[in-house]
Amino acid sequence: MSATLLRTSTAARSVLRSGAPKRAASAAATTFVRGKATLPDLPYDYGALEPSISGKIMELHHKNHHQTYVNSFNAASEQLAEAGAKGDVAASVALQPLINFHGGGHINHSLFWENLAPSKNGGGGEPSGALKSAIETNYGSFDAFKGKFNTALAGIQGSGWAWLVKDNETGQIGIRTYANQDPVVGKFTPLLGVDAWEHAYYLQYQNRKAEYFGAIWDVINWKTVESRLK
């Protein structure tokens, strides 16, 4: 996660190059905000995850949904900075749900894009090394793990995410679901995230979300997931 956010300056340049939305660009020009969030480039083309995820979904999801989280997070952050400068504690506290939601949306999507890859470029297959061992120790087999993960995804009531996480106290891995855009922070380190919001699959799968949960495994970037375990 920190790696994603630290790459901000590079991403910022590429976003400006590719013509960022006017409001974001003018805000960046007129306001000094350290570490302003920007939309990261996708490490693959919009159509590269087909047939698991359609190019149209990827484009809307990245260019519109993720961008909106970035814009709204920056707006809330500016308001928070202003409230902080005025010493307005009540306003600062009142902004926390917006920071959590939009900041979480930015973090979650950034991690999601990175833990996916086209199947012809390393996506899918099975994990190796320490992650493979941890999964087999905890779940018996990779297939059993996938079954548990898909059950967790299907059990989300409303919008949310399922994550494979590492418990920072015990070092154990586990599957957890988070509502809406609640980010994996604090006690747990995010390893693998799957977006279960309807916008992540509806144009292609409509109400047949189990098909989406089945197809996502063909485009999981296990190298990235393994590197997060270290």
Add this chain to the structure above:
Amino acid sequence: MSSVAKYTLPALPYAYDALEPHISKEIMTLHHSKHHQTYITNLNNFLQTQSTASLAGDLIKQLSLQQAINFHAGGHINHTLFWENLAPASSSSTSPDCAPKLVAAINTRWGDLSTFQQKFNTALLSLKGSGWGWLVQDLESGALEVITSRDQDVVPATKKPLLGVDFWEHAYYLQYLNDKAAYAVGIWKVVNWKIVEKRFTGSTDIVFGSLVGLKAGL
């Protein structure tokens, strides 16, 4: 094996394409015949499981089912109220003139109808995740309020739902994509003000209609 009530999908009071162009036929078809049906199927299953657990005196099992029952029962109730409070834009019921008492109360509370609609849409757009926007009447004070409920939570029992708008992505995504603000504007063209007035002037039993009847039959 049991006498647990089986809930069934209510027929829509209009055709799947009747709310076009504000809500597409494809959305209405999936929303009613798939999404709503799934809530009902799951609700019936969980109620059956609960009944079995109850007969067995298994309190722990019954408690473990409450969240799922809340979700699927809420999905059934909310969608039923939603279908009823919509109507084709060409229908006379979609004129606010059909709701003279309610509009007078809205004017008293918010100044005018469009200010109320803006308040309602602001509430819809502030939802963080799946949920619903509601115009409700507080049963104790009688005051009108705009509230939201998360996921499939129903309106609290202390308030009477008058108008509900589904703001889950499945309610608009195939047509509006990420432009949920446009859906929130379009929905006002297909609000059945006649039904909303009936809910405002009637009792809670009138609001819930057959849902109350089934409850009484348990």
